[in-house]
Amino acid sequence: MSQLMLTYSLVVAQALLELAIGCGALRIFLGPRAQDRVLGFDTLSVNAMLLLLTVGIRTGEALYFEAALAMGLFGFVGTVALAKFLLRGELIE
Amino acid sequence: MTRLLPFPIVSVCLLALWLLLNQAVSFGHILLGCVVALVGGRILTVLELPPVRVRRPGVILRLLGLVTMDIVRSNLAVGRIVLGFGRRQRRPGFVEIPLDIRNPYGLASLACIITSTPGTLWVNFDAQRGALTIHVLDLVDEEEWVRTIRDRYERHLLEIFE
């Protein structure tokens, strides 16, 4: 019974997180200005990290944790690089 | 001590990071983690950072508790705003707050606290005037925000860092 509940809630949680990723993607497409698109990218990468953790629980595979960690780090570095680019127009000074 | 371990807090964090990543507390991993911690601490000296002095661990714990409580509370508040409950006139806006704290680590901690609390956002700090600008999602009373930041966070950070 409780196992069934966990299986269903894993599917639901995955769907919710995919919707959240969709929101980020929509903001990247809509974003009236460049900073909105960067913000959408940041949200998308955080949500993708959480989705990877959820997939890890579902499959019981501990390796997804490393993928989530890498996703979070790349999202952070990417956001900072894009924001720097908006600030100056060039990345390496 | 200072030659071998210029940044003791960073080195301890690096060792903890190594052990957590490897999920093992064996002698070999502790040895490797110590090497990582020592080398990492030495590399940081190249950046010529000002020395860190952290005092009063009790105050740090109290501040952590306060921040956790505020994060949970403002999560609920922002969630309500996004979903559109209690639809009254909401006014977002900028607030200017005079600060006494000048320690760069204290300011960095304050920036992290303010930005990671949903509903408030660190925008700019004018070092000459000592004026901090934050953006607030639901601005009811400017005076109250000035009081919140100064009494709740800045006072504790001053005790810790200065």
Next chain:
Amino acid sequence: MKGIEHLPPWAAVLTAVFLLTGAAVTLIGSLGLLRLGTFYERVHAPTLGTTLGTVFIAAASMICFSVLQTRAVLHEILIVVLGIVTTPIALTILVGAARFRDTAERAQPAEPQDK
């Protein structure tokens, strides 16, 4: 390695509740990205997912794997710390960039656009 069907009932229920709460909080935050009007309001939205959303989902993962492997699996703490430390930095730089662009545009309004 054992799968989730070997979890005892209390752990399964706890994992499910934490997962759903975390995912719902994250979704609400991301919805704010679409529903709020201006850029400075929208920057507040993703912090919901990076604070409570991450904490809940990491807690679910910690409970699940700790019970399955019958030892304390704590490395999800790293993800929580990573989220709480890095997001403010990224958002603060982004807001600084946005403000810079806004003031730069306001400074020369009569300048003709490139395209």
